[in-house]
Amino acid sequence: xxxxxxxxxxxxxxxxxxxxxxxxxxxxxxxxxxxxxxxxxxxxxxxxxxxxxxxxxxxxxxxxxxxxxxxxxxxxxxxxxxxxxxxxxxxxxxxxxxxxxxxxxxxxxxxxxxxxxxxxxxxxxxxxxxxxxxxxxxxxxxxxxxxxxxxxxxxxxxxxxxxxxxxxxxxxxxxxxxxxxxxxxxxxxxxxxxxxxxxxxxxxxxxxxxxxxxxxxxxxxxxxxxxxxxxxxxxxxxxxxxxxxxxxxxxxxxxxxxxxxxxxxxxxxxxxxxxxxxxxxxxxxxxxxxxxxxxxxxxxxxxxxxxxxxxxxxxxxxxxxxxxxxxxxxxxxxxxxxxxxxxxxxxxxxxxxxxxxxxxxxxxxxxxxxxxxxxxxxxxxxxxxxxxxxxxxxxxxxxxxxxxxxxxxxxxxxxxxxxxxxxxxxxxxxxxxxxxxxxxxxxxxxxxxxxxxxxxxxxxxxxxxxxxxxxxxxxxxxxxxxxxxxxxxxxxxxxxxxxxxxxxxxxxxxxxxxxxxxxxxxxxxxxxxxxxxxxxxxxxxxxxxxxxxxxxxxxxxxxxxxxxxxxxxxxxxxxxxxxxxxxxxxxxx
Numbered sequence: 001x002x003x004x005x006x007x008x009x010x011x012x013x014x015x016x017x018x019x020x021x022x023x024x025x026x027x028x029x030x031x032x033x034x035x036x037x038x039x040x041x042x043x044x045x046x047x048x049x050x051x052x053x054x055x056x057x058x059x060x061x062x063x064x065x066x067x068x069x070x071x072x073x074x075x076x077x078x079x080x081x082x083x084x085x086x087x088x089x090x091x092x093x094x095x096x097x098x099x100x101x102x103x104x105x106x107x108x109x110x111x112x113x114x115x116x117x118x119x120x121x122x123x124x125x126x127x128x129x130x131x132x133x134x135x136x137x138x139x140x141x142x143x144x145x146x147x148x149x150x151x152x153x154x155x156x157x158x159x160x161x162x163x164x165x166x167x168x169x170x171x172x173x174x175x176x177x178x179x180x181x182x183x184x185x186x187x188x189x190x191x192x193x194x195x196x197x198x199x200x201x202x203x204x205x206x207x208x209x210x211x212x213x214x215x216x217x218x219x220x221x222x223x224x225x226x227x228x229x230x231x232x233x234x235x236x237x238x239x240x241x242x243x244x245x246x247x248x249x250x251x252x253x254x255x256x257x258x259x260x261x262x263x264x265x266x267x268x269x270x271x272x273x274x275x276x277x278x279x280x281x282x283x284x285x286x287x288x289x290x291x292x293x294x295x296x297x298x299x300x301x302x303x304x305x306x307x308x309x310x311x312x313x314x315x316x317x318x319x320x321x322x323x324x325x326x327x328x329x330x331x332x333x334x335x336x337x338x339x340x341x342x343x344x345x346x347x348x349x350x351x352x353x354x355x356x357x358x359x360x361x362x363x364x365x366x367x368x369x370x371x372x373x374x375x376x377x378x379x380x381x382x383x384x385x386x387x388x389x390x391x392x393x394x395x396x397x398x399x400x401x402x403x404x405x406x407x408x409x410x411x412x413x414x415x416x417x418x419x420x421x422x423x424x425x426x427x428x429x430x431x432x433x434x435x436x437x438x439x440x441x442x443x444x445x446x447x448x449x450x451x452x453x454x455x456x457x458x459x460x461x462x463x464x465x466x467x468x469x470x471x472x473x474x475x476x477x478x479x480x481x482x483x484x485x486x487x488x489x490x491x492x493x494x495x496x497x498x499x500x501x502x503x504x505x506x507x508x509x510x511x512x513x514x515x516x517x518x519x520x521x522x523x524x525x526x527x528x529x530x531x532x533x534x535x536x537x538x539x540x541x542x543x544x545x546x547x548x549x550x551x552x553x554x555x556x557x558x559x560x561x562x563x564x565x566x567x568x569x570x571x572x573x574x575x576x577x578x579x580x581x582x583x584x585x586x587x588x589x
Contacts, residue, residue, distance in 0.1 A: 022220070023213040025541035029125035029155050030110050042077040055087065060117050064091045075104070082111030086123050090131065098135040105132050116460040117429075126157035134168040142172055149181050156210050156539050158524035184529050195530035196234050196242050200227065202528055203246060207253070210524035210537040217254025226252060239268035240351065243533055244344035247319040250535065255520040256323040256490065257538040262338065263377040266532035270340045271372035273354055276381050277301060277333035280564040284309050284333065286358070287567070288384045296368065297387075298568055299358035304336065305348045312336060315345035323490075323515040324552045330487035330514050334380055339372045380488070382418075382453045383567070392572040394484075398453045402431055406438065410582055412446040413439055417465070420457025420492040429464040436468045440475075446582050447472050448575070449500075450484045452510065456491025466499050473504040480582070481506040484574045485556065490514040491521055494554075498544035501554055507581070510560050510574050512553035517545035 042048035051070050058067035071088040074081070089104030105128050113123045121127075129152035136145035153160060163169055163182035172178040179185040183202065190198065204227055207214055215223060230245045237245065243262060250258045262270035275296060276288035284301040304312045316335040317328055335341045339351035348354055352372055359365045385395045393414055397403050401419040406412070415435060422428055439447060449469060473481040483506045485497055494515040500506045501517070515521075524539030545551075558581070560574045 022215050023541070024156075025212050027155075029129075030112055035110055038079045040077075040079065048074065048077055052081075052084065055084070056115070059087045059091065060119070062119055064094055067091055068095065075107075079107075080111065082108050082113035083115040085111060086113040086115060086128065087118070089128070090118070090121055093131055093135055096138070098138050101135050102132055105135075116463070122460065126152045126155040129155065130157060137169055137171055140171070142175065145169070145172065146175070146177050146181065149178075153181065153209065156212070156524065158210060158522070158537075158539050161525055161527035161534065183527065186529055190530075193235050196239075197231060199528040199530050199533065200231055200234070200246070203249070203526070206524075206526040207250075207537055210526070210539045211253065211258075212520055212522075212539055212541050214253060216520070218252045223249075223252065239531070240270060240340045241344065243268035243270065243531070244319070244340050246533065247341070248344070250537070251317075251319040251321045253321050253538070255321060255538050256327050256515060257521045257523060257536055258321040260533060260535035261377050262340070262533075263375060264532070265528075265534065266530075268531055268533060269374075270338050271351065272375040273337045273339065273370045274373050275337065275370065276384065277336050278383055278567075279313075279329050279333055280567060281561040282563050282565075284313075284336075285564045288381075290373075293368075293370065296358065298564075299360055299366070300564070301356060301358055302365065303357040304342060305355055307347045312342070312345075312347050315347060316341055318345060323519050324512070326487040326512050326514045326553055327490070329511075330490075331380060380455060382488075386568070386570055389570050392570050393575065394450055394452060394572050395570075402428065404431070404435060404438070406442065406444070408442075410446060410579060411444060412448060412582065413442075413444045414448045414450065416450040416453075417493070417496075418453040420454065420459060420462060420496075422458075422461065428461050432464040432468040435465075436471060439472055444472075445476070445478050446480050446482065446578075448482045448484065448578060449506075451489045451493050451497060452484055452486040452574075453488065454490075454493035455488045455514075456493050459492035459495050462492060462496050466496060469500060469506075470504055473500075473506060482578050482581075483508050484510045484578075485513045485554065486511045487514045494519075495542060495544050497554055502545055507558060508554065508556045509558040509577055510556050512555050515553065517549050517551055517554060518543045518547075 052074055055067050055070035055074060058070070067087065068091045071084055071091060074084045075088055085104050086108035089101045089108055092101035092104055109125050109128050112125070115123055129148050133145040133148035133152065136148060160181065160183050164173065164184050169178065176185065226249060230249065233245065234242055243260065247260045247262070250260060274290035274293050275286045277284050278287040286296045286299050286301065289296050301309050303309060313328070313332045313336070316332055319335055319341055320328060320331050322328060322331065339348065339354050342348045342354060343351050353369050354372070355367065355369050357365060357367055382398050383395065385391050385398070393405065394416065397416065398418050401421050401423050402415070402417045405414045407414065413435065438444070447469070469481060472479055481500070481504060483497060483500055485508055489497055494513055497513060498517045501508065519542055520538040521542045522538060522540035524537040525534065526537060527534040558577050560577050562573060566573055
């Protein structure tokens, strides 16, 4: 009986197993077996360390004339540190010492480096390959520059669309090979359908080049069949319908860093309805609208066209490549606002106007027709501020990258982190130091990190904030770190959440997060050569937790959801729960 049970379990596993994958997560740009360690070590280790610290500080302050002599000394004293070789090569390049920069950067590629915090640069190997190409281009050695650019593309360098406008490659701008590398080798006299077919070919090639594991969700055979279907349909489709098909192709890849931005293109740009939708725990509501349709704010959406809203949401999932179903709650409302998506999934037949059925707080039903309007994509929408009443903290400054408020009555510091980027007035590192200083000076015992609006950014700048938060959590036994998360806690913000979840006893409050601890991510940009349609492809695997961590999201320890009534009445149930926990802890003491 036991044997039969085991066989049944295996059979079930085989049935539910994902399609065969072709992961490139562990593809290396260097070779560990031809780089033997040096026998030469610094004579004075303490002096070496001090010089290294000083050189890194100079580099981060962009004082390269002071950094370069130290880096030259360091790399002569010890040859096995990729960080010092990278800084030396980058400094040489900025100083226009191109002949010296090339071998230093080659050595950094051979060894590898993860150094961060140096302004206006990054250290992945494919970025260093582009730096070497810059050096060769500046030296007038075009063929060597082109070879290094091709090598960078082969290792999934993800900003090829920037090459044509780069001042570093103006000497190559008319070179046919360079145009092909830049994705801008345009053939003359192509028909409209031929141009779209070329764009389709380019998109497929970029998916295969950039995606770290393109066929983890869909088999390569099924993907190829879908491509063929799109190619055959192009003559019968409008430009916007073709873009929708491209979106569905990316949607079939099944992870969250794959999407097309359906605006700013030469052909096929989408329009948008003049309202913003949001899914609360009691349904889909209109939370923002243009001036003419502001009377619809607060209305519950029952149908789009003749289709119940729940069915429409299920249908738009085909274009919503996602890490988990929390991303469906986050991004489906955006896709609901795009008439071309509604037409593409068969909910409507036209894109110039869209019919909605809505109801007010008294249950009175109204039918409205909304026009399609042009729009500029500036990021996926956040839950907007309320217009007619005082806003709770979480809505008051959600477009600030980060900010801090102290509430002495609760002995609480509230930190809202909305975008992983830098403020001109205060770097994230400086802000992190300020958090630590204020928390220490005021003996703060409760710190709330609010990540509800944060869908990512530049993850390399996060470590100072991570250290500050971990230090707070460990400094005193009575300290409590709360982290509020939700459906659009994603990408770089999710990496921070995963670290806090793994390394501290942070109390997680809110909804499940919008990604997985270990996930396919990063932003591999592409731009189609003829239509100018652009978007993102997942180019890296992020293992932010243990190898065997297969969680589909990071679940809250204190589950809290938001109703439309709470939102429109300016209540924040997540902070109310935190205040309750703090109060109960005080009472217990």
